[in-house]
């Protein structure tokens with residue numbers, strides 16, 4: 001176990017860390033390695049070990065732990081949340097993302113309900129959405145964040161960029177007001193994490209196409225409604241245990257108040273959502289980097305070349321120290337940004353992007369070096385480091401391509417930074 005240098009780290013944090021680490025080691029990692037070898041349809045089949053992951057996590061009660069207490073959560077302090085994300089990422093980044101996204105719509109809704117407090121809609125949300133989620137121990141209430149579309153990947157996340165208000169770049173999944181309900185038609189991309197299994201979507205859709213991406217709305221959509229259908233689960237090189245798939249909407253009707261955010265607050269809420277997601281990604285992929293480092297360190301002590309363990313060759317020990325340095329840098333920034341964002345309430349997007357880009361680059365580079373230290377064995381299918389490398393590769397695109405996120409961050413800096 002690494003030395004935790006957060007000055008606020010106390011006994012309760014240590015207990016939580018040990019609980020989540022145990023789950024990551026005994027459940028997440030072995031099951032993610034098993035799922036990695038299966039086809040995407042086998043990953044989500046009813047007999048798949050994937051369901052043991054959800055059941056285990058929900059039985060531990062951790063799925064709703066970051067929700068406010070009044071909605072069945074534990075209101076975890078920010079450092080605890082950092083620890084949970086990092087340990088899950090250490091176990092398996094793909095399943096960490098799956099579990100994180102599974103809670104995300106409910107966290108978003110609970111925070112919004114708490115902020116607005118209006119009583120009649122509040123009881124509807126609580127009875128029909130939040131209670132079933134927090135009381136669920138089987139893992140059958142699962143969320144997803146459906147935002148990107150076949151023709152709109154970076155476009156959808158380009159908050160504040162020139163194209164964001166461009167009418168010709170409006171999204172194709174649209175919600176139209178009909179009496180006292182919203183009717184949704186269109187599709188979300190094959191990249192929606194948990195898209196093939198989710199029971200509820202936090203749907204980012206277009207309400208006013210004349211305002212381009214800026215004319216959006218955010219709805220909570222139960223995915224058992226008439227008119228919802230799914231695509232074939234996506235096949236990909238990394239994060240194979242994370243199921244992904246298209247969601248189609250054909251005249252799907254939701255109550256008026258299920259549109260949680262309309263176009264007046266859309267860009268602000270998108271900014272906050274992306275900032276929240278990016279800072280969580282930074283923690284998960286710091287965990288992945290740590291896993292790769294630990295694998296390489298252990299191996300370097302046991303592999304004998306030139307008559308001694310390779311760790312005793314200076315070049316290998318220097319590589320290991322550089323990996324360690326990168327991970328400490330990544331963890332420090334990731335935790336600082338996550339905790340700062342939680343304390344001030346409105347997360348700061350350029351900071352979250354800086355943390356996400358730093359951590360995913362670190363995960364990619366450290367897992368790359370880990371393969372190098374393993375030599376030929378590192379390329380062999382079934383070795384943990386080769387999976388970590390493939391999983392890390394996907395993170396450079398996930399939740400926004402890093403280069404594009406940097407453009408989004410730069411735009412905000414240029415507009416707001418003053419000397």
Ligand SMILES: Cc1cc2nc3c(=O)[nH]c(=O)nc-3n(C[C@H](O)[C@H](O)[C@H](O)COP(=O)(O)OP(=O)(O)OC[C@H]3O[C@@H](n4cnc5c(N)ncnc54)[C@H](O)[C@@H]3O)c2cc1C
Nearest residue numbers: 145146147148153154191192193394397398399400401404
């Ligand atoms: C593992 C994983 C999980 C994901 N999970 C989800 C999810 O839960 N929900 C969801 O909705 N989506 C999800 N996505 C989709 C993800 O958000 C998109 O893949 C990402 O935003 C990029 O979109 P794209 O793939 O369409 O690439 P594009 O947007 O087509 O980009 C292609 C290339 O062009 C560059 N580019 C694009 N626009 C510009 C520009 N204006 N200026 C300069 N360069 C530009 C990009 O940087 C990139 O290099 C996930 C993706 C992955 C890989």
